Amino acid sequence: MxxxxxxxxxxxxxxxxxxxxxxxxxxxxxxxxxxxxxxxxxxxxxxxxSYKLRGAYNMISQLTAEELGRGVVCASAGNHAQGVAFSCDKLNTRGVIFMPEITPKQKVRQTEMFGNGKIKIVLVGDTFDDCLVEALAYTRAHQMTFIPPFDNYxxxxxxxxxxxxxxxxxxxxxxxxxxxxxxxxxxxxxxxxxxxxxxxxxxxxxxxxxxxxxxxxxxxxxxxxxxxxxxxxxxxxxxxxxxxxxxxxxxxxxxxxxxxxxxxxxxxxxxxxxxxxxxxxxxxxxxxxxxxxxxxxxxxxxxxxxxxxxxxxxxxxxxxKSLLYEGLKHYFIVKFPQRPGALKLFVNHVLGPGDDITRFEFIKKTSKESGPALVGIELKDAADYPALLKRMEENRFEVVELNKDQTLFEFLV
Incomplete structure (x- = not known):
């Protein structure tokens, strides 16, 4: 150092x-x-x-003519890829860009556009770290220059x-x-x-x-x-x-x-x-x-x-994600009695004046007497939540708060 x-x-x-x-x-x-x-x-x-162009171009522009002739490789979640692609086009060198399979399509399209025919994109792995392994192996096998996304002076x-x-x-x-x-x-x-x-x-x-x-x-x-x-x-x-x-x-x-x-x-x-x-x-x-x-x-x-x-x-x-974080969106499993008027009772007496049902679907019938439903409710104010729970209790609706159960939340929502 x-x-x-x-x-x-x-x-x-x-x-x-x-x-x-x-x-x-x-x-x-x-x-x-x-x-x-x-x-x-x-x-x-x-x-x-994004700022990623700065580092990519600074490194690639200092490669020798021989290194530029062999081409460059990078691994990126998207922004570094675009910087490398742009640099490949400007410096007239070919590039192979490895990106995680989950990379947003918009970033993939942008990378192709900035590469202007000078690059090849390979989608592999679930994370940056996964595709990095593949990119390094490819670099060694083809004697190209690897352009790191961050760990390079x-x-x-x-x-x-x-x-x-x-x-x-x-x-x-x-x-x-x-x-x-x-x-x-x-x-x-x-x-x-x-x-x-x-x-x-x-x-x-x-x-x-x-x-x-x-x-x-x-x-x-x-x-x-x-x-x-x-x-x-x-x-x-x-x-x-x-x-x-x-x-x-x-x-x-x-x-x-x-x-x-x-x-x-x-x-x-x-x-x-x-x-x-x-x-x-x-x-x-x-x-x-x-x-x-x-x-x-x-x-x-x-x-x-x-x-x-x-x-x-x-x-x-x-x-x-914003609504969930702000406490404005809540999901429940609600057990509705299988009798006339149960849903009407829920809508008229449980929901507050500013509450809105954003999702409703019956999951399955567990018996002839009751059936659970997945219910999503959006509140006007996060402070209204305790009162909503109290009205559910007063009207004898059995509920599971999915926001508090990460496993169930991920499985059902």
Whole structure:
């Protein structure tokens, strides 16, 4: 580590004619809500709609003519893939891109578009870590160059140019909040920002279901998580990089996590209030603001919005997760007596004036006297929930609260 010198300014010059210098936008609503001066670093407006192009191009552009002739390989959940694809087209080299089978279709299509005929896509495995194994094997077999998504000094250097732009545009920045998946962005941008201002407060944030950097901090080194929630696909990795861990450990002042449901609420708020379309990973830095309120009060704050590659087909899932997190959507197994008027009684005397049935289906008849049904109810206010349960009890409906039983919830809902 001591022998490695990361030159972020040189990287910025290397990328100047290729990468977009993204806007640093003041957000009045968030500034008022958190009593600070809050700016959004809009990497969702990057050419490939994420910062990942920076690291990919910085590395590939420094390969020798011989290496470029053999081609490059990468493994990616989507954004790094688009950065590599764009770079392959610009630098006239062929690329083979491995992506998890669960990668949103929108990201696959975008990758093909940016590759412009210079790339081949291979969908394999359920997670980034699964497809990484296949990609490395392919690289060795074909003597190509592997372009890591985060654990490489040239890639880290490229991602660090986000920090260069922040300091150019807003040298008085006091706090920067950055999302973390493998750690490339936080390692690069964080290192540059600390070089320029040792007193700057740097906060890293991960999805609650994939806290790989937080666990690495706790264990003193990268550890492989046995299982992760893959919803925040741009930041869901089982193991952070060795290089990124060392750099992040040296520059980050805090590591926080955010529930996936809170991320979904943030995605919807950014869209509805600011007309900003972000992917789950891109919402992390804004979603964590409630947990940072005391640390950012009265300060000049930058939240890095890391990407905007959100598949429109996921919006219903995002809305559902948000409603569940906010306590506005509840699912039950309700045992309805098999007699006339039972459902009418439920609708007229159990549901409140602002409640709405969003799902109803009988599961099966357990006897001639009763039959269970799966019922989804959306509330106008989360505070109405205790009263709803009380009315169910008063009217003698037997219910199972599925929101409190994860196994049953996943099986039935």
């Amino acid at each position: 001591a022998d490695v010198k990361l030159d972020f300014v040189a990287a910025a010059q290397r990328l100047k004619q290729v990468v977009k210098h993204t806007p640093l936008e003041y957000n009045a609503g968030l500034s008022e809500a958190y009593d600070c001066k809050l700016y959004l670093k809009r990497e969702d407006l990057q050419i490939v709609r 040239s890639v880290i250097e490229g991602q660090g140019t986000v920090g260069v732009e922040i300091m150019e545009d807003l040298p008085g920045t006091e706090v920067v909040i950055m999302p973390i998946g493998g750690g490339g962005l936080a390692a690069g941008a964080g290192s540059y920002l600390k070089q320029q201002n040792p007193g700057i407060l740097l906060i890293g944030v991960e999805p609650e279901g994939a806290p790989s950097m937080l666990k690495a901090f706790e264990h003193g080194g990268p550890v492989s998580l046995p299982d992760i929630n893959r919803f925040v696909d741009g930041a869901a990795v089982k193991t952070v990089g060795k290089l990124t861990f060392e750099l992040c450990r040296g520059v980050l002042d805090d590591m926080l996590t955010v529930p996936e449901g809170k991320v979904c609420t943030t995605i919807l708020k950014l869209y509805n209030e600011d007309a900003i379309v972000v992917e789950p990973a891109g919402a992390l830095s804004v979603a964590v603001l409630d947990a940072c309120r005391d640390k950012i009060k009265g300060k000049t704050v930058v939240c890095v919005v890391s990407g905007g590659n959100n598949d429109i087909e996921r919006m219903q899932e995002i809305k559902e």
